[in-house]
Ligand SMILES: Nc1ncnc2c1ncn2[C@@H]1O[C@H](COP(=O)(O)OP(=O)(O)O)[C@@H](O)[C@H]1O
């Protein structure tokens with residue numbers, strides 16, 4: 001096996017170095033197809049990030065009647081927590097509500113607790129933003145709840161858009177992955193076709209099928225890895241610049257996956273995809289040349 | 296060692312009836328020449344022996360086994376016992392002369408030491424010791440032919456099949472190659488089959504000559520050294 005390993009790597013080197021044009025063509029195909037795959041991954045990652053962000057922002061504000069005592073608050077809180085979709089319930093006392101209001105509006109009113117007109121409230125967080133409506137209806141029906149607030153229509157739109165965009169993102173990734181597999185396979189098929197007669201020669205001088213396959217599989221893997229590294233590098237640089245631009249040109253913070261984190265996520269996926277596609281592509285395209293006539 | 300029994304070969308692609316009712320036997324250690332005009336079926340006869348093609352009818356026996364009895368994974372092992380000088384050379388274009396000749400040794404997992412010893416030896420034998428690092432594309436036809444011969448014998452095969460091994464050589468070099476094949480046969484006891492349309496050189500050898508015309512054996516005799 002050691003001798004063979006040495007031989008296979010030498011074969012690999014010969015195939016790559018003595019055929020620079022073919023190697024360049026195969027490498028650029030692999031870069032381009034993995035680039036498209038990587039770009040759709042950037043979208044999907046950010047859309048995921050955005051929708052978790054939306055999900056975590058969604059809260060229902062439930063107001064109780066002024067003067068509700070602590071015992072009633074506690075039992076309401078427990079009752080709401082029993083709703084399966086509810087993740088957290090936070091009590092906002094009238095004092096805290098007032099503090100927050102003053103802070104938000106930059107006021108400084110001298111007001112005694114007795115004068116505070118604000119009702120005690122509960123902030124409810126729901127795990128899945130799609131369930132907010134259902135939860136809100138249940139809470140509204142509870143005794144002691146006076147009023148309910150949540151951005152119904154805006155929320156609904158946001159959710160629908162994020163689901164749609166996410167779906168499109170996944171579809172795009174899938175299409176890009178298929179496109180990448182197809183182009184890589186096609187390039188390898190061309191390479192193999194050019195070497196069809198060589199493969200036959202190898203067979204005729206006594207090489208076994210796997211002995212012939214190995215260097216091609218290695219070649220596919222190496223081209224996949226090279227393609228993945230270059231594509232990741234290009235995406236990382238472009239993403240670093242673009243995300244900086246986007247963040248600085250909008251007044252509010254747009255939740256985006258941080259560039260370093262993005263590069264790490266893409267690198268792993270693209271290297272794996274590159275290797276799988278390279279090896280699978282070489283395997284599939286070489287198989288039909290390895291048949292013997294004794295059937 | 297080698298036997299053809301009522302062998303027919305029809306190429307399915309264009310239904311060419313390349314060989315008809317071939318009945319031949321070759322004994323171990325024997326050298327035989329197969330002659331006949333281009334297209335008569337010499338190459339096809341040899342291809343049946345290294346399992347490049349299978350007979351359409353009849354039975355081909357190599358090393359005591361019906362060629363149809365070889366399982367797919369056994370075929371490479373059979374081929375390692377057969378050295379072939381292909382008419383169309385079949386050199387690997389990306390490999391140097393050395394690497395081409397070394398390939399049959401790589402295939403059997405020979406050590407670097409063995410390869411570095413054996414390859415220059417056979418290249419020396421065919422007179423190409425100085426072309427070791429050359430790519431086939433910068434060799435002459437005659438030089439390529441000798442590389443193919445070197446590759447065919449590097450493994451010490453039991454059977455050596457040479458398809459027009461002198462096709463691209465001048466008469467004197469041709470005779471050198473025939474003498475080389477004869478010496479391989481006598482020193483190693485290799486069974487040798489040589490396809491050729493170069494009658495003059497073949498007659499000089501004084502060996503068994505089988506004539507094929509239109510896919511049929513028309514004569515089987517011993518050559519007479521006239522020249
Ligand atoms: N792969 C093939 N497909 C179809 N016909 C072939 C093939 N190889 C050879 N032939 C035909 O078979 C006949 C014998 O060819 P071949 O054995 O190459 O003859 P020779 O070696 O004596 O010149 C010829 O008519 C040739 O055209």
Ligand SMILES: [Mg+2]
Nearest residue numbers: 337338382458
């Ligand atoms: Mg021929």
